[in-house]
Amino acid sequence: MGKEKQTLFDKASSSGDLKSIIQQHTLFFDKLIELIPAKFYVPSDDKKQWFQGLSKDEKALAKKESRENIKKARRERFDPNSKKTTLDLLKQNLEKEKSNEDSDDEETEVKPVMPGLEGDERSVTYEELRQRLRRKIEELQAGRNAGSSDQSKKKNEKSEKKGIEQKKRKRDLGSEGQKSASIDASKKVEEDIAEASKELAFSHVKIGNEEKHGKKKRKLSKFMELEKAQKIEEAKKDPEKGEMFAKKHSWKAATSRAAGIKIHDNPKLLKQSLQKKKKKQQKNVEKWNERIETTEKMKAERQQKRSENIAERSLQKKMRRIEKREKKLMRPGFEGRKEGYINQAVETGMRRPAL
Amino acid sequence: MARFRNKNKKAIVKPIGKKKQPSVDHITGDKIPKSFVFSRGKLPGPLKQLELDLRKLMLPYTALKLKEKKRNNLKDFLNVAGPMGVTHFLILSKTETAPYLRVARTPQGPTLTFKIHEYSLAVDVAQSQSRPRCPQDLFKNPPLIVLSGFGTGDQHLKLTTIMFQNIFPAIDINTVKLSTCQRIVLLNYNKETKLIDFRHYSIRLQPVGVSRRLRKFVQNHQVPDLRSLQDVSDFVTKASYGSESEADDEAATVTLASNLGRVNRASTKSAVKLQEIGPRMTLQLMKIEEGLCSGGVIFSEYGPVGDKKKRENKKPEDQEDSEESEDEDNCKEEEN
Numbered sequence: 001m002g003k004e005k006q007t008l009f010d011k012a013s014s015s016g017d018l019k020s021i022i023q024q025h026t027l028f029f030d031k032l033i034e035l036i037p038a039k040f041y042v043p044s045d046d047k048k049q050w051f052q053g054l055s056k057d058e059k060a061l062a063k064k065e066s067r068e069n070i071k072k073a074r075r076e077r078f079d080p081n082s083k084k085t086t087l088d089l090l091k092q093n094l095e096k097e098k099s100n101e102d103s104d105d106e107e108t109e110v111k112p113v114m115p116g117l118e119g120d121e122r123s124v125t126y127e128e129l130r131q132r133l134r135r136k137i138e139e140l141q142a143g144r145n146a147g148s149s150d151q152s153k154k155k156n157e158k159s160e161k162k163g164i165e166q167k168k169r170k171r172d173l174g175s176e177g178q179k180s181a182s183i184d185a186s187k188k189v190e191e192d193i194a195e196a197s198k199e200l201a202f203s204h205v206k207i208g209n210e211e212k213h214g215k216k217k218r219k220l221s222k223f224m225e226l227e228k229a230q231k232i233e234e235a236k237k238d239p240e241k242g243e244m245f246a247k248k249h250s251w252k253a254a255t256s257r258a259a260g261i262k263i264h265d266n267p268k269l270l271k272q273s274l275q276k277k278k279k280k281q282q283k284n285v286e287k288w289n290e291r292i293e294t295t296e297k298m299k300a301e302r303q304q305k306r307s308e309n310i311a312e313r314s315l316q317k318k319m320r321r322i323e324k325r326e327k328k329l330m331r332p333g334f335e336g337r338k339e340g341y342i343n344q345a346v347e348t349g350m351r352r353p354a355l
Numbered sequence: 356m357a358r359f360r361n362k363n364k365k366a367i368v369k370p371i372g373k374k375k376q377p378s379v380d381h382i383t384g385d386k387i388p389k390s391f392v393f394s395r396g397k398l399p400g401p402l403k404q405l406e407l408d409l410r411k412l413m414l415p416y417t418a419l420k421l422k423e424k425k426r427n428n429l430k431d432f433l434n435v436a437g438p439m440g441v442t443h444f445l446i447l448s449k450t451e452t453a454p455y456l457r458v459a460r461t462p463q464g465p466t467l468t469f470k471i472h473e474y475s476l477a478v479d480v481a482q483s484q485s486r487p488r489c490p491q492d493l494f495k496n497p498p499l500i501v502l503s504g505f506g507t508g509d510q511h512l513k514l515t516t517i518m519f520q521n522i523f524p525a526i527d528i529n530t531v532k533l534s535t536c537q538r539i540v541l542l543n544y545n546k547e548t549k550l551i552d553f554r555h556y557s558i559r560l561q562p563v564g565v566s567r568r569l570r571k572f573v574q575n576h577q578v579p580d581l582r583s584l585q586d587v588s589d590f591v592t593k594a595s596y597g598s599e600s601e602a603d604d605e606a607a608t609v610t611l612a613s614n615l616g617r618v619n620r621a622s623t624k625s626a627v628k629l630q631e632i633g634p635r636m637t638l639q640l641m642k643i644e645e646g647l648c649s650g651g652v653i654f655s656e657y658g659p660v661g662d663k664k665k666r667e668n669k670k671p672e673d674q675e676d677s678e679e680s681e682d683e684d685n686c687k688e689e690e691n
Contacts, residue, residue: 199503199504199505199506199507200501200502200503201501201502201503201505201516201520202499202500202501202502202520203499203500203501203520203523203525203526204520204521204525204526205525205526205527205528206385206525206526206527206528207528207529247653250645250651250653251510251514251653253645254464254465254514254643254645254653255510255513255514255517257460257463257464257465258460258464258465258514258517258518258521259517259521260386260388260442260521262462266463
């Protein structure tokens with residue numbers, strides 16, 4: 001080899017033509033390049049396979065693809081008909097770069113093609129991925145109330161039970177694998193929240209000032225209500241608009257009943273209540289009359305008793321007087337006042353003539 | 356004579372002074388809505404538990420220990436409801452397809468029939484949580500209610516909204532105390548599936564902006580472990596890791612108007628935390644009837660199609676009887 005070099009140099013110095021010198025140099029370098037297999041010399045386009053961050057199925061697919069690519073490449077390499085030497089591949093690459101004119105390709109052009117370059121590429125992709133991770137964490141934190149965090153929390157709890165190593169592996173894989181899914185879930189939930197917050201109804205709240213100036217609704221007498229209800233029923237039976245009216249009325253009635261307002265629209269019930277009222281009134285009248293009767297009766301009784309007592313008293317007084325009088329004549333041996341002969345001789349017709 | 360003891364003495368039962376629940380709120384003057392929760396027909400075990408959970412939910416204005424017998428009709432309940440001032444009935448029943456929940460307004464009110472697709476009991480919910488919470492006076496005050504997704508368009512949805520809003524008493528802003536709002540019932544309507552989610556939470560307020568250590572210390576009164584610290588200032592100023600739920604956005608915090616407990620002070624920010632208690636249900640509105648389980652059907656999920664519905668429309672009076680006989684038949688079947 002050494003002699004060849006010297007002869008080359010001698011030839012060069014003898015000819016003195018710059019071009020021929022350069023050509024000879026390039027030929028030499030080409031021969032050297034051909035000795036190096038293409039794997040180590042030509043920068044490959046294939047980016048390093050990134051398996052983290054993919055789901056199970058995707059990982060399996062990616063691995064399958066890479067295996068097949070390797071097989072293909074090996075077949076091409078050992079194919080006797082292809083005749084692709086390192087030099088040819090290099091030329092191909094240069095042509096590609098010229099046509100694309102990408103900044104990435106320029107980098108590989110400018111920098112000396114060294115195997116160390118692959119390390120930088122790796123670090124670049126790692127940094128990119130780290131940034132992506134940070135962004136995803138921030139997004140998750142923003143939509144934390146979505147509920148997807150509960151899912152990941154539960155998964156973490158489950159894995160803690162199994163073991164420490166498994167826990168670490170599972171948590172990493174689980175959280176990162178779920179990030180894409182949880183972002184979608186959180187977005188959807190945010191949408192739902194936004195929609196739901198538009199139409200919210202709460203329990204009734206009393207403010208207290210509204211009712212004072214409200215219209216005072218007069219209570220209609222039952223009779224009037226009955227008439228009203230009967231009218232409504234007739235309107236329902238109306239052939240033209242009956243159905244519509246009936247539906248409207250039933251909805252209105254149901255809504256106000258649910259709200260607590262009493263609606264009297266059943267004429268049957270109203271009639272019943274009217275009758276009840278009548279009967280009650282009648283009963284009351286009866287009771288009142290009874291009361292009056294009894295009071296008068298009692299009054300009469302008392303008055304009678306009183307007058308009786310008074311008469312009795314005066315009679316008693318008289319009797320006492322008589323007794324007193326008679327007491328004087330109750331001497332021993334006497335029987336009291338002369339009461340008259342046994343035969344009452346005084347006759348009304350016969351009178352003694354006056355002598 | 357006192358020699359001969361009368362053995363057939365009647366025992367005189369003195370009524371214990373029961374606290375009568377006011378029928379009319381003495382502050383606002385409105386009628387307080389009260390409810391009965393009962394079942395028609397024999398229910399299997401979990402459904403009985405659901406009935407008890409619903410009763411607890413409706414406290415304090417409900418009959419917690421209501422006893423129903425097989426021979427009680429709906430009329431019996433109606434007769435009792437009148438004098439007691441009960442305004443709503445919640446009736447649970449079960450058919451072969453699914454359990455049903457009927458919400459009705461007593462005197463002649465509309466009845467909403469819901470089909471229960473899924474339900475979870477309160478015990479299950481408590482078991483699924485790591486720290487179930489049930490403070491003592493949780494059920495002394497009625498819950499708040501929030502309905503979402505019902506909108507103002509459809510009539511049957513409007514009716515449902517009004518019905519549920521009136522089951523729980525109204526809140527008077529001027530006199531309400533924050534400590535009385537401890538429970539909340541959420542009803543969410545999903546337009547696509549037409550299902551209503553029913554959830555029941557307990558409300559808890561936590562001050563925001565205080566470090567976790569300080570908050571725990573003030574709440575629990577437990578002396579902290581200061582072995583590893585050099586100085587008390589380390590304890591106070593150490594930036595502790597925030598729990599996941601502390602990274603809440605501004606929307607979940609409120610500024611209190613008054614003090615609530617020792618920790619939450621007025622005009623400071625507090626976070627509202629909801630913890631689920633009580634049953635969870637997925638309901639679907641099936642039909643709305645004009646009367647109390649009787650009357651014409653004004654809304655039906657599957658439209659006015661089918662002989663059954665027509666039969667119902669024609670014979671509104673027999674409906675109750677047929678239902679009762681159905682329930683009795685069910686009972687008999689289950690007994691056999």
